[in-house]
Amino acid sequence: MDELVPPKWVVRLLDFFCREEHVEMLKGDLYELYADRYNKKGKLHAKLFVWFDAMDLLRPFLLKRNLITHNNTIAMFKNFLKIAYRNFMRQRVYSLINTAGLAIGVACFLLIFLYIHDELGYDRFHSKADRTYRILEHFESDGVGEHSASQPFPVGPALINDYPGQIDHMTRLFDFQSPFLALANRKLDRNFNEPNVFFVDSTFFDVFDFEMMVGDKNTALDEPNAILITASMAKKYFSDENPLGQNIEFQGERNLVVKGILADAPHNAHFQFDFLVSFSTLRAYYQERNQNFTLNGWYWNPCWTYLVLNENTDPMTLTDMLPDFVQKYFQEGIRDDITMELQPLTDIHLKSKLDYEIQANSNESNIYVFSAVAVFVLLIAVINFINLSTARATKRAKEVGIRKALGSLKKQLIYQFIFESILQTILALIIAVMGIVFILSSFNTLTEKSITLMTFWSPVYLSAVAGLTLFVGLVAGFYPAFVLSSFKTTEVIKGGKLNNHGMNFRKVLVILQFSISMILIVGTIIAIKQLQFLQDDDLGFNKQAVIMVPVIGTPIASHYESMKSEMLSNASIKSVTALEEVLGAKHQVMNYTFEGVEKSKPYPRLFMRHDFLKTFDIPLLAGRTYDQSHVTDDSLALVVNHTMIKQLGYGTPESAIGKGVELMGGRKGKIIGVVNDFNFTSKHHPMSPIALDLWAQPFTFNLFMKYMAIKVDADNLQESIAIVASNWQKFIPSRPFEYFFLEDRLNESYKAETKLSMITTVFSGLAILVACLGLFGLATFTMEQRTKEIGIRKVLGIQTKEIVLLLSKDFMLLVGLSFVIATPMAYLMIDWWLASFAYRIDLMLWPFAVAGLATFLVAMITVGAHSLKAATINPVKTLKYE
Known part of the structure; x- marks a missing residue:
């Protein structure tokens, strides 16, 4: 019977310690002892004592090999x-x-x-984690500004060009600052909004050791319109077909060729990806739109930039060189407010709480x-x-x-x-x-x-x-x-x-x-x-029953007002607006020059559309909000919060109305309204000033207007979602509908x-x-x-x-x-x-x-x-x- 056979590992113990001529004899003795204990006192007793029986049998061999020093040890x-x-x-x-x-x-x-x-x-x-660093940007004046995990586009190439003896490799990640990007396999009619799409330099694999299952990581990202996909995405978009050489449509306008298949990103990486697109694709994208200034500018900082230092380079040595780098490249007016810092790659997940992190740490x-x-x-x-x-x-x-x-x-x-x-x-x-x-x-x-x-x-x-x-x-x-x-x-x-x-x-x-x-x-x-x-706790605005719809990069610009009007014709839809970031989670920064202040300073900023205050129930303390009957509001007016007024020393909200301000692009306007303070970012950060800037030009949906915010009837959520979805399909049928609360x-x-x-x-x-x-x-x-x-x-x-x-x-x-x-x-x-x-x-x-x-x-x-x-x-x- 099988249950009368001693555990295999005990039998192997005999094989290991004694010579071949003795094994079979000892095994026979062990089987008898095990069976006897099993029959008299049960299986548990037999298993508990079987290896001591084996040691008894092996005692002569153990003594001979000096593995035990005394016969009484066992x-x-x-x-x-x-x-x-x-x-x-x-x-x-x-x-x-x-x-x-x-x-x-x-x-x-x-x-x-x-x-x-x-x-x-x-x-x-x-493999290079111990000498890999992310380069950070602190853009701050008098305690106001941002502490960014990202950098302007040219920073990485300029660093490796200026300090080749200190830096071995550099790579950048860019995601259009968009929560989703639309990808499609038209051949199989598979069309999805994807959250984990990054444009990366061809040097990506010189910095990171992510596994390439199919393809050549040394050349896969060299050419424009090249894309790498993970194994799970290959299954999602191509089923059992071989995806290599096939096309994936990007944002409904550009075909990307699959050059390789990656293993899914390990869960213990500080960023997760499903698609990697060659950075040269991005260059071609902006050239077609005559927007090369986007890649060459030193103000906008949307790129996460990583450096691998030379083995003999002390990070502090390079850090000491960065102030000169800032003075050399950053434009006058902001360079004195900018400092750069090296952050160890292995510190990011646990120690980094910066603005614009790739994902929550x-x-x-x-x-x-x-x-x-x-x-x-x-x-x-x-x-x-x-x-x-x-x-x-x-x-x-x-x-x-x-x-x-x-x-x-x-x-x-x-x-x-x-x-x-x-x-x-x-x-x-x-x-x-x-x-x-x-x-x-x-x-x-x-x-x-x-x-x-x-x-x-x-x-x-x-x-x-x-x-x-x-x-x-x-x-x-x-x-x-x-x-x-x-x-x-x-x-x-x-x-x-x-x-x-x-x-x-x-x-x-x-x-x-x-x-x-x-x-x-x-x-x-x-x-x-x-x-x-x-x-x-009270955030200063109402977050209940607000549907957020990502719209960046979609053809919504020419349909926004029509879509808004049609949705508002339903009783379940209370208010509609558009804004740059998720309110309460993220913001951007821009320089403003306020009356009574000698120079411009970087202030938190949120671009938004009309009805912003109504949608989020933000109280107005003084003045007025933006009104479509005032045609100059989008260029000559600004609404700020109460903390901004206090920091500028304007006294009461009422006394701040009419104060002059120079906005982006040299626009000279006035403060038209002051709103109550609200937490425009998470409560990990203290309250700070913010400018609510109306930016109504249609092209802003390509960058500055990332979301529609729709206030709905809390008692009819499903009906409200159906109304928003049907309007989306009516006006923008080419893109999948995505939303979140x-x-x-x-x-x-x-x-x-x-x-x-x-x-x-x-x-x-x-x-x-x-x-x-x-x-x-x-x-x-x-x-x-x-x-x-x-x-x-x-x-x-x-x-x-x-x-x-x-x-x-x-x-x-x-x-x-x-x-x-x-x-x-x-x-x-x-x-x-x-x-x-x-x-x-x-x-x-x-x-x-x-x-x-x-x-x-x-x-x-x-x-x-x-x-x-x-x-x-x-x-x-x-x-x-x-």
């Missing part, structure tokens, strides 16, 4: 395992609680370790928070282990006494108990890993990761798991081993009481355990409240905080569960130790509620002390975290009270249930039991 470990097994089975409840608590703690720690390892690994798969402070949660959960699990192990010491007191009387040395006993601890840790680890295998998919969904089981086999992870097992086993077993081995032989054999042995230390551990639990509860509550504050897009700005609150909630809950398991075991053991006392007190007439109070008060006192310790620690840690936000909630008392009360109730229920059970036992049975 016998000693075999004896250790037998004792550990018997104790585990004799005290199943405590052992299972111990193992389960440790397994949960280890699983939480390993999962968070997986998450942190993934976060820290962003962009490190590139994570947050370095979250790594510290998750690390703390991981350590806290593991620490609680280890505390449980130590508490229960030391509490159970009296159960093994006679065993220790007899073994000492028979000549066992203290160090041998310590080895025994540490061995048991490590063995139990290994068991907990096995359970934890099995649990991770089952929940990894859900964990990936929660954290928006793509971590695979292959990660377990990486050297880093295997080393971490081995180190964790040894560390937890030693730490968790060290104190119990010394407690158990320190019992006095005469006292134990005479029946001396050891009930209070290690009691004070256990109390300290319980206090520490519940202090950590309270800190986690408070932290979770505050994280959730801060996220709600960021998402739901403004509220959903703004919530994505707080993805890092959302992830933080979810993860801390889940793992804090698990930490509290582990703490309860430990308290459950400790309370159970305490009740057993006081069984005789309870019986005597009942005979003497004590009431049940008094017994419950007597047995519970010690634990409740420990919870109270935990609250006193946890409160200031939690306050300091949470205040440090909140300090990173421009907008933050004030720390309140009630989360601390809730944490204390919740911990108290959980502890009271756990201990009280045991106390009540012990108090209701018939004293006759209790005394008979003793």
Whole structure:
């Protein structure tokens, strides 16, 4: 029968250690021993002891090869395992609680370790990652301006031309600053709006090591109208056809030839792509439109520019040269406001919170928070282990006494108990890993990761798991081993009481355990409240029921007014406008010269169309908004926010009306209106001035008008979407219809905080569960130790509620002390975290009270249930039991 065959890896052990002529004989002996154990005591027993049987059989060979130094080594470990097994089975409840608590703690720690390892690994798969930098631009005057992740078009080529000894390679990425670009395979009638399309230099693969599955990465991007697509996009656009050499239509006007197929971008790259188009295509595109100035200008900065420095180049040396570079190339009037900086590629994902990031990054402070949660959960699990192990010491007191009387040395006993601890840790680890295998998919969904089981086999992870097992086993077993081995032989054999042995230390551990639990509860509550504050607090405008439709690069310019009028003829459509960026998430910057200010300064700017204030319910404080009856509004008027007026020193909003301003292109106009402050970018940034600039020329839909914003009836969302879609199909049938709700897009700005609150909630809950398991075991053991006392007190007439109070008060006192310790620690840690936000909630008392009360109730229920059970036992049975 197959079940009577020992595990294959044990049989292979025999093959490895002994000579061929002995193998078959030893295998026969091993099969007999395994079958005998299986038939007498079951499969579990046979599997537990089979490798010790194998070691017994191999003992002569191991001694001969000096792999063991003493003939009793195997016998000693075999004896250790037998004792550990018997104790585990004799005290199943405590052992299972111990193992389960440790397994949960280890699983939480390993999962968070997986998450942190993934976060820290962003962009490190590139072979030149350690010397690859993104060049940043800070365009700021008197605290106003932008801190940009991108650069003007000519910066990259000029840098590599001026500093060839310092820079080996340069590449740029450009996406038309558009949320979508239209691509189509007309042959198969497949037409989509794609968000991840980049124009890149032919040197792209000299900087980044993305995998090319088909094609030559050295030449694929050399020619105009060349495009590379990922494997998933090849399937999407061409099904099972070979895409090489076939055409993909770009924006309905230009055919791009597929020159290669890329592997899908790794999830741990700071930008994701589906299509890469040669930069020379862009050059030809602008030449056809007589817009070469776009590629040659030093003001507009839409390109993400990356440099690979020479191996001998110190980044600081190049950084010191950048001020001269700025003075040489940037135009007069802005060059004194511009500084450039090198940002390491591997810092982007966790440390970069700049304007115009390619996509939302994570947050370095979250790594510290998750690390703390991981350590806290593991620490609680280890505390449980130590508490229960030391509490159970009296159960093994006679065993220790007899073994000492028979000549066992203290160090041998310590080895025994540490061995048991490590063995139990290994068991907990096995359970934890099995649990991770089952929940990894859900964990990936929660954290928006793509971590695979292959990660377990990486050297880093295997080393971490081995180190964790040894560390937890030693730490968790060290104190119990010394407690158990320190019992006095005469006292134990005479029946001396050891009930209070290690009691004070256990109390300290319980206090520490519940202090950590309270800190986690408070932290979770505050994280959730801060996220709600960021998402739901008054933004200064109404984000509800606003549909955003990307229109950049579409032929909407000549249809905008007609489409707007037709949509407004439906009662479900409340208001329509167009704007440059997603309100509340992004903005641009432009120079303005205001009356009373000596020179122009870079100010945040948002181009928009009429009815902007109406669509977003932004209050007007003074003056008027743009009006179609004022034909000069698009060239001679400007609306600004209240912060702008305060910064310019104009006094009240009313006094700012009529103040002169020089706009882009030398236009001289006036301030016609002042609006209330609103968060035109995320709440990670403080309030700053902004100019709302009307830009009504039709061509602006090619660049300056990227979205239509449509305010709809919140009670008829589906009907409203259908109206907008039908109008789109009527006026622009050649392009796919895309939309999103403004509220959903703004919530994505707080993805890092959302992830933080979810993860801390889940793992804090698990930490509290582990703490309860430990308290459950400790309370159970305490009740057993006081069984005789309870019986005597009942005979003497004590009431049940008094017994419950007597047995519970010690634990409740420990919870109270935990609250006193946890409160200031939690306050300091949470205040440090909140300090990173421009907008933050004030720390309140009630989360601390809730944490204390919740911990108290959980502890009271756990201990009280045991106390009540012990108090209701018939004293006759209790005394008979003793």
